[in-house]
Amino acid sequence: MSFLDKVIEYESFDFEGFFSSVTSQNVQQSLFRDHLTVPDLLHLLSPRARDFLEPMAQKARNVTMQYFGRTIGLYAPLYISDYCANQCTYCGFNTHTTFKRNKLTPEQIDQEAAAIANTGIRHILVLTGEAPAKTPMTYLTVTMGILKKYFSSIALEMFPMDEDDYKTLIAAGADSLTIYQEVYNREIYRQVHPGGRKADYNWRLKTPERGARAGFRAVNIGALFGLGQPKVEAFMAGLHAKYLEQKFPDVEISLSLPRMTKAEGGIAPRHMLSDIDFVQVMLAWRLFMPRLGLTISTRESAAFRDRLIHLGATRYSAGSRTDVGGYSQNLDDSTVQFEVTDDRSVDQITRMIKESGFQPVFKDWEILR
């Protein structure tokens, strides 16, 4: 069985009918349960649960404190190439978008890494578009070798690979994998991925499992909010995370809540995830999976991120640049994959975390030689 079976199972589920039938008593019972079941997750995602956001937040804060303490992990994204053969209608790197594409040389990667490491960041997230011809394994393994000099954890957010390629990159220094399904609804997925390798829904859906089997110690997944019906997407992402946690108990599972922002060539979001809904989803996930990592990116505003720190978030990006060479290269005509909303420096984010009563954690992993 793979998670695809779950996706298919819930395609016939009447979410709207279920959500509208949820009572206050259902929500309260789910809220006070020690170990939440799948129906409990649905209860907490329902409109009725909006009346219980404060007790949900109180419990989420306590649960997070128990497992993670008063700490927030920090990381920075590093875009090494924006070449991409995919046609994702919502993405700035879409192959049909005309802009001068860039790919960093090993020397430029070294300079970018040095610039990021100089801010104190020790966890890096490396990103590329999907263009294996431009960024082959040889290029990626060289990249890992450079980054190992500067960082104690290297996470990948790249095109889906097979297990052997993942094993190669793990051996070269990578330890974590981020892969978003983008949208769990298969029909919408087909519409927004009209071409390229990414059009293969099943291949992408099974990527976290291939990564876990290959040996990544941490896997981060999520839906891109704005494409599908938000609460259904949140439910499927939560279910996916639970599935991975049960199937791979030795892997740290985390979820992100990226919301669509403006990107060059991109489409407007079909469904908006409001701030309230964002918080409700985050709290429901936390209560459903107490040990779950929750990553908050710089897509969100500074003011909003300052609040989320008390609601169960465990990891923040800081000082992010989402263009290739953004930290040190000043490349001409570089484009961004998405616009950063919280543009504060690492120092400023660090100060905010401390002032919020939390400890910023720059290093939370040791690369084992």
Added chain:
Amino acid sequence: MTDINKDILILGGVSFSCRLITGTGKFASKTLITPMLETSGSQMITVALRRVDPGSEHENILDYIPDAVTLLPNTSGARTANEAVRIARIAREAGCGDFIKIEVITDMQHLLPDNHETLKATQILAKEGFIVLPYYMPDITVTKQLHDAGAAAVMPLGSPIGTNRGLEMKPMIKMILETSSLPVIVDAGIGRPSQAAEAMEMGADAVLVNTAIATSADPAMAGEAFALAVRAGRMAYLAKMADESIFAQASSPLTGFLRE
């Protein structure tokens, strides 16, 4: 009469007069660690090597630990014995000393230790001269195996990490206390000073407390409270307090007047 001030715990040849071992994780700020060590008098503190970054001006947790306090680096993050061994070697190379707390966790949902991998790591590291303190699921057979593997002490868990649920494994820990020839340090799950006192009353040689202190509103005061409880519990143990009984036992027995 036992003099509590001369009651010393020896681990790996090092003497400790305080039987409260503390931790560095989960604090709101690393600056809270130093005052907690001062008020608690804790002489040993565990630190996750994964959080140590000696090369960074932003992040050097070791700066907050006075030289007089013994470091107990742990292998947090290790999923296998081999990973734990590699982490231990890195810790020693980084100047963290010869003590090592083996922590091998493969169950990320409940954070329970893997006894099999823990034992393997203990065997390897003890042979390499480390002073090995394995954290494990309380189990009589494994306790004996850890002893044979060369552990300097054993660290059975009271309840899962961070839960503050106290001595849920009490019956198992009692059996270990009755049979172990190694010092027994109850680790994980102790959330209240009263629970720490209970572990010490039972005969534990020490307790390790992190979450309950680090996530309290006043870690310095919480550290002191735990230190006092540990001391009280130890004194109660040394004083050989009377056992529990299911029958009422009058201090002036009703049949005391009878003579042969």
